Amino acid sequence: MTPTEQATAAASGAAATDRFRQSGKTAAVQADQARVNELASALVKAANDIILEKKVTYPEFNALKAWLIKVGEDGEWPLFLDVWLEHSVEEVATEHRDGNKGSIEGPYYIPDSPSQQTGKGAPAKISQRPDEKGTRLLFQGQVRGTDGKALPNAKIELWHADEDGFYSQFAPNLPEWNLRGTFIADEEGHFAIDTIQPAPYQIPTDGACGQLIAAAGWHAWRPAHLHLKVSAPGHELLTAQLYFPGDEHNDDDIASAVKPELILDPQDASDGHGKEVNYDFVLDPVSEETPEHLRA
Template identity: 70%
Template sequence: MTTTTQPTAAASGAGATARFKADKSAGAAGASNERVDLLAREVLGAVHNTIRKHKVTYAEYNAVKAWLIKVGEDGEWPLFLDVWIEHVVEDVATEHRKGNKGTIEGPYYVPGSPDSGSSGTIPMRENEAGTPLIWTGRVTSTDGSVLAGARVELWHADDDGLYSQFAPEIPEWNLRGTFTTDAEGRFEIRTVRPAPYQIPTDGACGQLIAAAGWHAWRPAHLHVKVSAPGHELLTAQLYFPNDEHNDDDIASAVKPELILDPQPGPDGASQVVEYGFVLDPESV
């Protein structure tokens, strides 16, 4: 295990909030007044119906109100929304696709990771903990044509379940890298197999988990964004077989099509896996 100072929920939340503001907040201006009116009324109506159905008391209402305030104080809105809401948004947004299945992005994506070409090792510390993993694959379009120059952005947690740029004492681009497919659409990535981890539990989201009697575990996973000109961006997480939390992921993000099949490497110490991507062309 790598020894680091454990991040607090507030610090991780603040980092995720700042990253969202820098990278995605501008996209929030795209909704029409009519859609905002429709969605806001239906969401509020569902809340009102729940209150009436379960005869919510003022004590319960005030407990929820205090908890919502704490979510904001802890900066945990990105975590809350990405863990419990995003998987449904992703299902709806990509239900038309004929290529690869995707899943949630999560709160810890950072653009601009170092490019290692079509074959390389992701940035990592010397003696990075974890089983060495060699991942090869090919990127094609839904018609079978090769997508040379496609970008595969990879990021994942370390053996302690921590992400660079969201936890202290970890190099800036640790376990974050971009790979570009060769003329045959192929790539080869050398990394380490990540470990399962719990989402931060010392903040507001942890309070909800404890109060509801849930667990906080996410199965081990690799995050990817795969892109090519003229094609829809694919965001996904890739999982490993026999993880005890594949069936009860706190983020409800695991899909059968996203589970890898790693095999022992020729050196007996590493694992190798073949997994490629089929991208959907952008609609005209």
């Protein structure tokens, strides 16, 4: 049985919820009472304004209650928040940057993936099945600071979906670290990673989020993308998604995460096997104002 046949929204949602609980991100935010009051009051007011403006009925209100309960039962709060809200949080978090702006993390990040050394002309192959489907992709570039200097031994974490649109550890029958890896750049910040080009995919549609998508007449597609976290001592952590030209959902990504500067330019590989792409990362230095979660 294939991952496509077995994967369900409830299973992947439960896995995403469990991973979030284990991530340490659930620790209480150090916010004073005035800030909590400001945010909570604004959220409640916005919801009430919608009810009054749109003349929400009791049947609609009760349908919302039932749907919110189902979101929790399906474990899809990470999916819902990451798809529809995280792009705005990410924009606020990185609006000060002079280097790469980055993109959302999404719900499927797993830390501590297998680590390998890499460098210019010395590609490291990401963990994958011997018969992994898809077009080979050599992803290479350099990590620098905003001052233009190379960042030696920068860390590049890469993860992405397979050609069927599934992530390891969130769908059955996939090896634990399939298409996930950590890569340490050379002394000049160069890296080269041998992977495959992922395919576009739909977010899970058999759970609460899919129910909303169907009811609203939306589509559930995300364009093909690579996920990355790039870090170096003394510099801000960069979280990014990189996209491929020509994807029909670059302009209407359900997660609203595509930015023009994040679209790659793949070319035919010089060795005649698949594609290759060059993409450099520029990291901002840590400052006194840098939030803790952005410190590498």
